[in-house]
Amino acid sequence: MALQGVHGASLIDFPSGSVIGAAGRGPGSIGDAPADAADMIHATMQTAAFATVGQPAHVEDIVITAGNGYHVMRLLRSDIEARMVLYLWLDRSVGNLVVAQRQLSAVAAQISAN
Template sequence: MTLPGARGAALVEWISGLALGRIGEAPGDDHEEMAAATAEFARSAAEHPVFTAPPAGPPASPSAGPSAGPAAAPADAGRTPAVEDIVVTTPTAYHLLRFVEAPYEGGLFLHLWLDRGHANLALSLLRMRELAHKLVLA
């Protein structure tokens, strides 16, 4: 909450939509509603085939056709999804979502709500990444 423009933050379990921790304000003044809505959005992005990472290794040759090589696997529910960050901008705010690796089934993400007029988007993304990296879940 020491970031310029920070209005609120939450640690959300993205399968159930529960806020495991929260601080500051929530859009609409309801942390639980915000957690459920952002979890649905985050889960949709994390599981969508458009956003999954391609498999490691050399790319399939274009002439080999659609059956060449394995398809990108959907995100595993107990691991960090292929999506790392989601940034949503509105006329008045930034919403930053950063996925966090969890040692159990069900993923987590940090949600930071920023006042667009006072926030530094690049700095906020860097700090979110640092925080997520330092976060230890047992």
């Protein structure tokens, strides 16, 4: 939440769509948003591009550019067995997408190390 332009952040268990923790606005504070984020991750991971024979493709972030900002979902593990996702809602007019992705990467590494 310390990044400029962040509206909200959440930690989501994406197989169930449950919010583990949330700050600000976004999944966890807006109705079905956690389940919607989980559905987006499932859809991405199940597409032909990621359902390859052998080792699945490497997915770090899923970014949705919308009229109300950037919605960034960072998988804590980049493979098909990932369960936890960091979600960030960033204001397009004042936030910096690249800085936000780098910060999410650092936070994900800290969480994964624990």
